[in-house]
Amino acid sequence: MTKETPLDLLRAKGYKITPQRRAVLQAFASCPPFPTAQQLCEEVRKQQPDVSLDTIYRNLSLLTELDIVHEIFRSSGNVYELADATHHHHHLVCTECGHTECIDVCPMTDAYEQEAAKKGFAITGHIFEFYGLCQKCQQKLHKK
Amino acid sequence: MTKETPLDLLRAKGYKITPQRRAVLQAFASCPPFPTAQQLCEEVRKQQPDVSLDTIYRNLSLLTELDIVHEIFRSSGNVYELADATHHHHHLVCTECGHTECIDVCPMTDAYEQEAAKKGFAITGHIFEFYGLCQKCQQKLHKK
DNA sequence: ATTAGTGCAAACGTTTTGCAACTAG
DNA sequence: CTAGTTGCAAAACGTTTGCACTAAT
DSSP states (O other): OOOOOHHHHHHHTTOOOOHHHHHHHHHHHHSOSSOBHHHHHHHHHHHOTTOOHHHHHHHHHHHHHTTSEEEEOOTTSOEEEETTTSOSOEEEEETTTOOEEEEOOOOOOHHHHHHHHHTTOEEEEEEEEEEEEOHHHHHHHHHO | OOOOOHHHHHHHTTOOOOHHHHHHHHHHHHSOSSOBHHHHHHHHHHHOTTOOHHHHHHHHHHHHHTTSEEEEOOTTSOEEEETTTSOSOEEEEETTTOOEEEEOOOOOOHHHHHHHHHTTOEEEEEEEEEEEEOHHHHHHHHHO
16 A cells, blocks of 8 residues: 555666656646646756756656656647646646646546447546636637 | 538638538548548548648638537647537547547536536537557557 | 666657738629 | 638647767666
8 A cells, every 4th residue: 555656666667767857747746737848848947957858758758658647638739747646537628728627527437448348449548628718718708 | 400511601601612622521521530631631632633731721720610520639640520420429549559439428417517617617518538459459469 | 887868959740820822702 | 803712832839869978776
């Protein structure tokens, strides 16, 4: 029942703990929710001005592979969230401004797994996202 | 109860019916399901060799805006589907090869709308996608 | 010492843009 | 006629790659 930290997991898999890697993980705490690679990079650069954006990308893709972070596709660049910190949830995304909030519901059931299995699919994950207009954007559009 | 065709809708909104636009709409029929802009372009070029890819993009974005087609984000380039032809459904996507199938279930309920409304969101749409491995890719990975 | 990780620069693929020419209504 | 549409070329954007150098183990 010991909780494995991201760093433990990296070590366990034989990856090195570099200052850059530490910083990427920490950056999530001080970034807006669902940061882009860019935003994370800017955050990391406050501590380590010389990190390169590609290092951020490389680490994000490693962390995604290890399921330490989740990568969420957006038409205008992907965003990330720390996996372990958050319990399972889904998102409300404003189609105007991109503002994102979490919503504590999940429709996933065994029935879907079975439905998928009929087609030969083994489900490993799912996304359920709502698109709409946040309050601000509703007002803005109303005035026009 | 008259069914509005995509062309009617375009006309009604004051957009012109160009050969390129017709061809894009037709291309969906002869393309693999969930084509990319590239694939649609190649299909259109069989009839009209000189269409430019940007015209395809411009039309897809217009058609998406009018909800005639749906744009689905993928990390490796977005894909499209004709909205009207298909009843409401969701997708199974293979994370290895990208193979996509439809699944005839939808968990959307009023309860979600209300939950979202509490946070000031007006929901306009949603996506529910399952990720996993298709049969082929399961076998392939098993052999390794 | 060894292997993994880094920064740099350049490349990549998708999508968007400005513009002058064209065309459907 | 004329507003909307096109093709072209170039750019923008997020992301990935090859390489020689550096650093964690």
